[in-house]
Amino acid sequence: MINYFSSDFTLGILGGGQLGKMLLYETRKFDIRTIVLDPNAEAPCRIACDEFTRGDLMDFDTVVNFGRKADVLTFEIEAVNVEALEKLESEGIEVYPSSKTLKKIQDKGVQKDFFTSHEVPTALYQKYSSKMAFLEGLQKGEISLPLVWKSTTGGYDGKGVAVVKNLQTAEDLPETACIAEDLIPFKNELAVIVARNPSGEVKTYPVVEMEFHPEANQVEYVICPARIDAAVAEKARKVAEKVSRAYEHIGLLAVEMFQTEEDGILVNEVAPRPHNSGHYSIEAAFTNQFEQHLRAILDLPLGDTESKAGGVMVNLVGEEGFSGNVVYENISEIMKLKGVTPHIYGKKITRPFRKMGHVTIVNADLSKARQIAEEVKNKIRVISE
């Protein structure tokens, strides 16, 4: 086995945001040497890695030159130069997840086609190469309102996704290649994270339930385990494992799903990395998702995915009407509540709906945790000075 611990082995991470920051807790815990590339000099990962490089994740030369300094390379954001990853792989650097996996996920149109060709249940969709093509499709009746519009690339923090109920909304959408999906009436949004290492070991986390903020299209609560029938949970887990097998990914694969009105499972989208829906695991699971990702990409044995207690996660997003130096109003109030742990990502500037942190609530009694989560949500406000 390669000696990763307190050695010269170097893990490279593309992206220096909050996911990278939480991954760095684990590389520190294992004393694994890390280098991080991010365009922002103030990125949350600027400290806690061994070497921080400022640079463009979409620039071929920047990524290749950075990657050559690593023994294993991973990423915390899908928007990276995939040709650079291919080049690095051809030079013998291990990239996990691989460029092959990323190419099947990075573009949401390709992702949907992959689901279809692998018989993964998903909502019906049409792909369009431009806004004009999309509007024409709507005109021609290829698709009908209401629908879900998704930009094929670059979506994050609720951007790049919209529910389109009328023509005006459609016409106001940005100019970009997109997919248009059937708007599925659903009971629940669910997610399952599957971990897989190069030796082929696979471990699946429990099904979690996501409650979305109706306007911002961002997750408001993640609840683990999901409060659903055992049979539905089992079905969701099986679908997630099927998707995992289809991708043959290395590392984590987060699979977001809809539980339909008829208790069917439709895959919404996937992400080949630690995921917002797994943040609860830092406090609640025997092995948190960041440690698990590390174990997976380094071909270490995967850890136990079960939970020590019930967990609820609340996203802290910038409040509407506030932009500027962030203030977490009432944070000491929520810290009085039982089993509450705030995570502050380290972004100095808040903006409406920007993901600034999250709070985990852990309790032996899940309904109690959910109740405390609501208190947290009602008390804390992410505002500016």
Place this chain on the structure above:
Amino acid sequence: MINYFSSDFTLGILGGGQLGKMLLYETRKFDIRTIVLDPNAEAPCRIACDEFTRGDLMDFDTVVNFGRKADVLTFEIEAVNVEALEKLESEGIEVYPSSKTLKKIQDKGVQKDFFTSHEVPTALYQKYSSKMAFLEGLQKGEISLPLVWKSTTGGYDGKGVAVVKNLQTAEDLPETACIAEDLIPFKNELAVIVARNPSGEVKTYPVVEMEFHPEANQVEYVICPARIDAAVAEKARKVAEKVSRAYEHIGLLAVEMFQTEEDGILVNEVAPRPHNSGHYSIEAAFTNQFEQHLRAILDLPLGDTESKAGGVMVNLVGEEGFSGNVVYENISEIMKLKGVTPHIYGKKITRPFRKMGHVTIVNADLSKARQIAEEVKNKIRVISE
């Protein structure tokens, strides 16, 4: 309330070892700006703090100049210049624990006198200002063999403490001021960590049980909760709280105790900081000791001290006969076991009995955790290349 989170507020930490490193996980989680002072350029805290300064913790000017850059100052090691802390306090910088607390703990002779004057039960002892005085005391029958010898300052990693059974061992001891204590036959070594904040809020962790390595005088297993009678645990908790009240400390106070053959409780020694006996809490407790120390010294509400599951901690110390670049033999083997999390402190060089890391084993069933801990202990070896 002061805005600690993603602000310009600066926490200074004296000492950059593993305790500081684990404290930095929490400052990162809360995005609190930190500066660290340590003499070693390769100290575990050299990364993950905002600013690392290399310097002598016992040098007055170094500590004062460093401390002036902080709003609140804490330490992760008792061997710091206490006059410098007094100077900083006089300038209005908050130092927690205070110089006053530290002065009553730093010197083990003063610590024992403090126990006596506050009617804290402790083993009988004599203080000696030099090795010669100690040997004379032995000669004159002031103390008798077997006894426990402790250097009054500078003990760590099992150094500075010795069980003296014969005159030869006594004569081989180093030249230093010391205390000589009765050797207490005991059933168990116990420890309790008490947290206290400036507002006077107090929270006490469960009683843990420590199993020592017979030769190295280092803790081999820490077990939480201690497998002792509820009445004895309650007594230990009460004694720890009495010690905490006597010191009026801010931050954590770790109280090490003996459970005598007659189920009496004698305080062995105290440490005003996160402690080896509390490492289990990172995985097992609702609020781990490092987050708790931070909450306490920043006058934030204290967190829940209870456990999510049973926890056992195994220290990883350098194996005898190995010095040099460290290798954690069979670490991937132990990572296969249920609920096992290794912590690697980041010291590149191993030496016999040097504390290199620890492993936590968490399980709903404590006896199962203890069993897995033994497997861990038997499998992993801290050796050199």
